[in-house]
Amino acid sequence: MTRPEKLSRMMTSRNAKTGVRLRNSRLKKRRCHVTRRQVVVIILMLFLFMGTGIGYVWSNFEMTQIGYDVSQLKKEEMRLKEINRKLRLELALLRSPQNLESKAVNKLGLRQPTPDQIVMLP
Amino acid sequence: MKVKEKKWIRFRIYVIAVFFLLGFGTIFARAYQLQVIEKDYLRGTAENGIIGTTQLPPDRGIIYDRERNELALSVQVGSVFAHPRQIKDKTKAARSLSRILNEKEACILEILKGDRSFEWIKRKIPPEQARQVADLKLDGVGITADVRRYYPGRETAAHLIGFAGTDNQGLEGLEKKYDARLKGPPHRLVWMRDALGRPFAINKPVPSGQGMHHLTLTIDKDIQYKAQKALKAAVTKSRARGGHCLVVAPETGEILAMAVVPEFNPNLFSKYRPDQWRNRVITDCFEPGSTIKAFLASASLEESVVTPLSEFYCEEGKYRVGGRVVHDTHKYGKMTVSDIVVHSSNIGAIKVGQKLGYARFCDYLKRFGFSEKTGIDLLGEREGFIRSPEEARTIDQATLFFGQGMTATSLQLAMAMAAIANGGNLMRPFVVKNIVDESGRVVEETRPKVVRRVISVRTAKTVTRILEGVAGSEGTAEKAAISGFKVAGKTGTSQKVDPNTKQYSRSKYIASFVGFVPSDRPRLLISVLIDEPKGVAYGGLVAGPVFNEVGSWALNHLRVNPQPDLLAVAEANAEKGSTDASEDADNRPESPEVKELADHLMEGLLPDFKGMGMREVLKRGRTLGLKVCLEGSGMAVAQEPEAGSPLETVGTITVRFNPPGQS
Numbered sequence: 001m002t003r004p005e006k007l008s009r010m011m012t013s014r015n016a017k018t019g020v021r022l023r024n025s026r027l028k029k030r031r032c033h034v035t036r037r038q039v040v041v042i043i044l045m046l047f048l049f050m051g052t053g054i055g056y057v058w059s060n061f062e063m064t065q066i067g068y069d070v071s072q073l074k075k076e077e078m079r080l081k082e083i084n085r086k087l088r089l090e091l092a093l094l095r096s097p098q099n100l101e102s103k104a105v106n107k108l109g110l111r112q113p114t115p116d117q118i119v120m121l122p
Numbered sequence: 123m124k125v126k127e128k129k130w131i132r133f134r135i136y137v138i139a140v141f142f143l144l145g146f147g148t149i150f151a152r153a154y155q156l157q158v159i160e161k162d163y164l165r166g167t168a169e170n171g172i173i174g175t176t177q178l179p180p181d182r183g184i185i186y187d188r189e190r191n192e193l194a195l196s197v198q199v200g201s202v203f204a205h206p207r208q209i210k211d212k213t214k215a216a217r218s219l220s221r222i223l224n225e226k227e228a229c230i231l232e233i234l235k236g237d238r239s240f241e242w243i244k245r246k247i248p249p250e251q252a253r254q255v256a257d258l259k260l261d262g263v264g265i266t267a268d269v270r271r272y273y274p275g276r277e278t279a280a281h282l283i284g285f286a287g288t289d290n291q292g293l294e295g296l297e298k299k300y301d302a303r304l305k306g307p308p309h310r311l312v313w314m315r316d317a318l319g320r321p322f323a324i325n326k327p328v329p330s331g332q333g334m335h336h337l338t339l340t341i342d343k344d345i346q347y348k349a350q351k352a353l354k355a356a357v358t359k360s361r362a363r364g365g366h367c368l369v370v371a372p373e374t375g376e377i378l379a380m381a382v383v384p385e386f387n388p389n390l391f392s393k394y395r396p397d398q399w400r401n402r403v404i405t406d407c408f409e410p411g412s413t414i415k416a417f418l419a420s421a422s423l424e425e426s427v428v429t430p431l432s433e434f435y436c437e438e439g440k441y442r443v444g445g446r447v448v449h450d451t452h453k454y455g456k457m458t459v460s461d462i463v464v465h466s467s468n469i470g471a472i473k474v475g476q477k478l479g480y481a482r483f484c485d486y487l488k489r490f491g492f493s494e495k496t497g498i499d500l501l502g503e504r505e506g507f508i509r510s511p512e513e514a515r516t517i518d519q520a521t522l523f524f525g526q527g528m529t530a531t532s533l534q535l536a537m538a539m540a541a542i543a544n545g546g547n548l549m550r551p552f553v554v555k556n557i558v559d560e561s562g563r564v565v566e567e568t569r570p571k572v573v574r575r576v577i578s579v580r581t582a583k584t585v586t587r588i589l590e591g592v593a594g595s596e597g598t599a600e601k602a603a604i605s606g607f608k609v610a611g612k613t614g615t616s617q618k619v620d621p622n623t624k625q626y627s628r629s630k631y632i633a634s635f636v637g638f639v640p641s642d643r644p645r646l647l648i649s650v651l652i653d654e655p656k657g658v659a660y661g662g663l664v665a666g667p668v669f670n671e672v673g674s675w676a677l678n679h680l681r682v683n684p685q686p687d688l689l690a691v692a693e694a695n696a697e698k699g700s701t702d703a704s705e706d707a708d709n710r711p712e713s714p715e716v717k718e719l720a721d722h723l724m725e726g727l728l729p730d731f732k733g734m735g736m737r738e739v740l741k742r743g744r745t746l747g748l749k750v751c752l753e754g755s756g757m758a759v760a761q762e763p764e765a766g767s768p769l770e771t772v773g774t775i776t777v778r779f780n781p782p783g784q785s
Contacts, residue, residue: 082198092192092274097347119740 180290181306182269183284183336185297187343188378188555194283194297194388196275196290198738200252201245201268206234208262215260219243222254238562245288246270271297277385279346281401282339282377282500282553285388294391294399296337296553299501303557306334328733335565338555340376345369345676349381351670353650357383360633360655366403366532367668369676372540372638372647374570375549377498378676404496404503407529408651411616412466412661413539413636414487414525419588420465420542421486422478424581430588434473444517448472464591466598466613468524475523481511485521489576490538491548492530496729498551499568506530511757525616528628535636536649539612542585543638543647546577586610586641593637593666602635604691606684611637613661613668618654630654635665639673645682648673730765731758731777739777748776756781 093099104110138361156164185194202223205392209215216231223230223244234240245268247255252265271286284295292301327574346369353367369379382402385393400406422428439453450467462470475483488494493508506529513529521527533551541548550571557566577585589610593603598613614634620627638644650665667771677684728746732741739758743750751774760778763771 085197087196088192089195089197089272089274092195095191096275097278097344098276117737119737 125525157581159519180269180308181334182290183270183304183306183334185304186336186338187279187341187346188339188376189342190338191343193275193279193339193341193343193484194271194286196231196269196271196286198267199246199270200249200255200265202243202247202252203244203264203266204234204241205239205262205264206236206241207239209234210261215263218258218260219255219263220252221441223247234778259500273388275343275347276387276389277350278340278343279341279380280386280388281399281403282341282380283388284399284401296339296500297402300335300337300554300557303335304337306475313484332397335557335559335717339553340371340378340555340575341380341553342378342676344679345672346379346381346627347673348679349379349384349648350383350677352384352668352675353381354385356650356652356664356668360487360652360657360659362655362664363653365650365652365665366406366771367651368403368532368536368649369672369673370540370551370647370649371537372543373539375537375551376555376570377551378646379672380553384479401502403532404498404500404617406532407504407506407531408632408653409526409528409616409618410530410535410612411525411632412468412471413535413612413614413634414523414528415463415466415471415563416479416542416585416589416612416636417487417490417538418471418483418523419459419474420490420577420581420585422459422474423584424577425478425482427478428459428737431460432472434462436462436467436469436473439469443472443520444515446517446520448520454543460591461609463588463612464594464597471523480514480519480522484508484511486576487528489548489574490541491534491758492528492538492574496531496533496537496551497573497736498533499554503533504531506534518736525614532649532651532757535634536647538640539636539646539649539680541576542582542589543610543641543644544582545579546575546582548573548576587703589637590641592662597662598660599635599637599662599666599669601662602637602669602673604639604670604677606686606689607639607673607682608641608685608688609639609669609673610641611635611638613666615659615661631659633659633661633664635661635669637669637673639677640682640685645680646673646676648676726769728763728765728767728769728772728775731761731775732765734758736779743775748772751776753777753780754779 160709182196184192184196187193202219204215206212212231212234216227216234219225219230220227222403225244230243233243243263255263256265269290271290273280273283273285280295282295284297284299285293286301286304287293290305292298292304297304309504349367349369353365356362357365365381365383367379367381368377370377380401380403384398386398391399423430433456436450436454436457438455439450441448448468450469452465454461454465454467454470457465457467457470459470459474461467462474487508493506495503496506508528509522511519514522518527534585537549537551550573552568552570554568556564556568558564581598587610590608591597592612593599593609599611602611603609612635614632614636616632616634617626617628618632619625620630632651632653633655634649636647636649638647650668652664652668655664729740729742734742735757736752736755739752740750746769753776756779758777759780762776762778
């Protein structure tokens with residue numbers, strides 16, 4: 001395929017024999033010609049752009065969703081931490097020597113060992 | 123180009139220009155509408171999207187004991203507030219609130235009738251009450267999250283820890299001293315709702331605990347509890363005004379317990395008088411009395427002025443010095459330095475002191491840490507007072523040798539005795555072991571610090587040997603002795619100055635005992651002080667038993683084993699005492715078990731241990747002279763060799779135990 005001449009020249013060129021001005025429509029058609037390879041590339045690129053677009057939207061959407069989840073989990077974390085503190089307080093109260101002693105003495109009937117009850121192991 | 127074509131092009135340019143102008147115009151008009159005309163309306167709409175803000179109250183770090191048991195921690199609670207101006211039916215609101223909050227309706231109504239825009243109705247209410255108030259949905263009444271400090275050990279170490287006030291600020295003790303470290307920053311969460319109605323937080327919360335720290339103390343909550351309990355019992359028994367008990371690790375200067383009576387409950391601190399909050403161990407100075415003789419002996423021995431066996435004449439209990447007569451509780455003649463300390467002779471002490479010299483003794487007392495702050499990490503410590511050699515008259519000098527005419531805190535006395543216990547080093551006492559941030563990283567750690575060497579190891583050992591006699595059978599503190607351990611210490615019974623007469627009172631005393639155990643390798647130093655005991659006021663009799671009780675319990679708690687030889691001596695003494703007391707013991711009918719054992723012994727055969735407890739097996743095994751190996755726990759289920767084997771062939775017996783109910 002030869003490279004077409006400049007359009008302006010083609011438009012103004014005359015036939016050498018007849019001197020009739022020609023409208024070179026065939027050349028115009030050849031200008032719009034796209035090869036199959038180019039079509040494939042264009043389609044591929046279109047898919048690529050679409051894919052990128054969809055991917056971008058999807059990741060944004062996911063980000064928002066995760067943001068919500070994080071904020072929910074933060075709330076949950078705060079709630080659980082508070083419960084944990086309250087339970088620790090309760091545990092500390094239950095394990096306080098005052099409580100243990102009163103339980104051991106009053107509920108279980110335990111008492112301090114007398115010296116003769118303590119046997120030292122060699 | 124034809125004119126027509128040119129016109130067409132121009133027309134198209136105009137069309138596009140107009141199109142763009144209109145576009146921009148519309149955008150500007152819309153922006154103006156949104157930003158200027160509808161500004162207020164839109165702002166209101168946007169703010170309506172905020173469902174609420176969560177004001178997270180400033181956090182406060184936890185205070186742990188040395189075993190990481192919580193001594194103080196904060197928990198979120200609710201506080202009820204009101205905007206009185208917004209409440210329409212104030213009577214109705216007051217009635218419903220008073221029912222839930224158990225407060226007088228009139229009081230609440232009084233608050234609601236005020237013209238202020240914000241009032242607290244009740245702070246720090248339990249979560250259940252908070253929920254009920256929220257359910258009322260009253261206009262102008264709301265609940266806000268608040269923090270309340272709890273002390274699960276109640277009175278345990280209350281004077282040391284102190285307490286935090288309603289607004290989360292430390293007011294006393296460690297809570298005040300470490301307020302900046304314990305306190306976390308306040309932070310706020312704004313919750314919004316999106317187009318789909320889902321709530322989300324728009325500003326990140328400050329990571330909770332940023333800047334907040336936890337404290338780990340050197341206190342052992344169990345020893346602390348025991349010390350408080352024993353001290354309280356002694357104070358009640360002797361009808362005293364109060365008392366202190368300090369338990370220190372003499373090698374490091376760590377405070378294991380710091381008990382003060384009268385006690386207070388920091389959860390309800392406002393119900394006690396402010397003077398009951400005071401940590402008297404460090405803030406109250408008193409005249410130490412005879413306990414100072416331990417330091418007099420140390421100084422004299424260190425300076426080689428005397429030896430433990432140097433003799434002094436104790437003037438048969440009466441000695442005139444500086445125009446006054448000094449008495450001893452008993453009449454003593456010639457006594458060695460050891461005996462002067464063991465029997466606590468004032469006249470003997472004066473004579474030893476005069477040989478050493480007042481100025482030199484003052485210097486030693488200062489080196490032992492008297493009349494200067496110990497540097498403990500607590501607020502409000504006092505330094506006490508020693509009269510300078512220039513100011514002291516002869517009688518002042520004489521009385522100082524037995525601990526009158528100077529003042530010291532319980533802590534100073536304990537740390538000075540700890541210096542004798544650990545071989546001569548004065549340690550800096552401390553209660554905060556470390557400071558950790560919220561992630562558990564240690565930010566600051568307190569290491570034991572030697573302030574100075576006061577006496578040599580040799581002198582310390584000699585003095586310790588002398589002090590062991592105090593808790594011996596001839597000493598003034600026989601009741602402080604702990605069976606199975608060597609105890610060294612010194613009693614003190616000092617007269618108090620009557621604030622009205624400015625003279626030494628004949629009825630107001632301070633009874634004290636400062637000692638350490640086991641004396642050859644001290645683990646605990648315990649100082650006990652009882653303020654104004656009624657009746658018998660001798661340190662050995664009033665404070666000694668507290669030392670014994672706290673010491674024996676704490677040693678067992680710390681798993682310090684008694685020395686078997688000392689234990690055997692103690693057991694022998696006890697048995698001797700019991701046979702003396704009950705002469706008819708031999709006439710008592712023997713129990714069936716004893717009889718059975720006797721039968722087997724008679725036959726020379728191994729008895730059956732099955733069904734017995736561990737204690738019983740050990741006792742019987744020991745009686746038979748066998749070496750007993752124990753396996754498992756519970757009741758004896760099997761033995762090797764079997765019952766009935768001839769005793770001569772058995773040296774060791776293995777007994778297996780199983781918990782009852784298990785095969």
